[in-house]
Amino acid sequence: MSATVRRLGVVGCGTMGAGIAEASLRAGVEVTVLVSAPDRIGDAAGRLTAAFERAVAKGRTTPGEQAAALARLRVTADAEDLADRQLVIEAVAENLAVKQRVFKTLDQVLADPAAVLATTTSSLLVAELAAVTARPGSVVGMHFFNPVPLMPLVEVVAADRTGERCAASAESFARDTLGKEVIRTADRCGFVVNALLVPYLMAAVSMYDQGVADAADIDRGMVLGCGHPMGPLTLLDLIGIDTITDVARSMAENSDGLVPEVPPLLTRMVQEGRLGRKTGHGFYRYDETSGP
Structure with a gap:
């Protein structure tokens, strides 16, 4: 024991x-x-x-x-x-x-x-x-x-x-x-949760970047259509864009194709300091009068 x-x-x-x-x-x-x-x-x-x-x-x-x-x-x-x-x-x-x-x-x-x-x-x-x-x-x-x-x-x-x-x-x-x-x-890349979650989040980023739908509608789709407690872009802002970019990059290097690549949009957001809730701006803006 x-x-x-x-x-x-x-x-x-x-x-x-x-x-x-x-x-x-x-x-x-x-x-x-x-x-x-x-x-x-x-x-x-x-x-x-x-x-x-x-x-x-x-x-x-x-x-x-x-x-x-x-x-x-x-x-x-x-x-x-x-x-x-x-x-x-x-x-x-x-x-x-x-x-x-x-x-x-x-x-x-x-x-x-x-x-x-x-x-x-x-x-x-x-x-x-x-x-x-x-x-x-x-x-x-x-x-x-x-x-x-x-x-x-x-x-x-x-x-x-x-x-x-x-x-x-x-x-x-x-x-x-x-x-x-x-x-x-x-001991495998991404374990259980991230092996399922990160590819899903990367797909949401790519969908947003390609203009398929705006951030709010992508998130509403997953909340209302799949019963998720929050949408993927809101979740990314909560996790931190820099944190998820590091994780996704590591998985792209080590997961044998589970995450094929990090969407360029995430790299640009990190460079611009748009890291999500902790900086007040990610896929959404966060201040006293606005939110996701």
């Missing part, structure tokens, strides 16, 4: 890393967040503080619970501060070389040889990250969904050399500590 994880490390404090840290702090876990440079410590701490302040304002948590959660948070730029972690979840850019550098560092600093190293990758192979460590049996995929505190699913991805104890520990943390639903999946 896997030990309960009470000491978590999170590498990166972007959308996904911050979401994982927030959900874990809410669950009573002690969290150390590793950022890439000392000058990013304040921003990361501020981002998490702001998330809890919004939750207090909306009545989802109390000021006392907020204070207790933030007291369990440490933000650092020194990887050695992760040495005592039972589980470390990597949540950096969807780039193989960047993630491999992180895993090499974690392999060196974690004191417990049984500590679990997890990646949030949504399109790379877990085995390619495990291969740069001396503990491939302790490397697993934990694919969360955005926004992490609200989305109920985690895909647990076992590579060929992932040990069952490691996979069970990741599953237990997601299910029993964070309260998520878990599905197990083999």
Whole structure:
């Protein structure tokens, strides 16, 4: 039986890393967040503080619970501060070389040889990250969904050399500590969800770019015709155009034709800073008087 994880490390404090840290702090876990440079410590701490302040304002948590959660948070730029972690979840850019550098560092600093190293990758192979460590049996995929505190699913991805104890520990943390639903999946490009979702999203982008229909009608078609909770272009704006472009590009390179290419429109949107909700403009504009 896997030990309960009470000491978590999170590498990166972007959308996904911050979401994982927030959900874990809410669950009573002690969290150390590793950022890439000392000058990013304040921003990361501020981002998490702001998330809890919004939750207090909306009545989802109390000021006392907020204070207790933030007291369990440490933000650092020194990887050695992760040495005592039972589980470390990597949540950096969807780039193989960047993630491999992180895993090499974690392999060196974690004191417990049984500590679990997890990646949030949504399109790379877990085995390619495990291969740069001396503990491939302790490397697993934990694919969360955005926004992490609200989305109920985690895909647990076992590579060929992932040990069952490691996979069970990741599953237990997601299910029993964070309260998520878990599905197990083999180590293949896109796993289950993105292997189905990303080709669909790319088709919607191409349809829009070709002028088949406008954004609102494409989205209404999928909401009203297929019962989806939101349309594909609204979903792209929520995910982040830069994030989905990285994922789609990785899948185009590694999925044997599952995603044939990234639509040029997405690349242009990234270059223009039209990244969706987080910049106020994607396929739709987001401000006080307009929305999708």
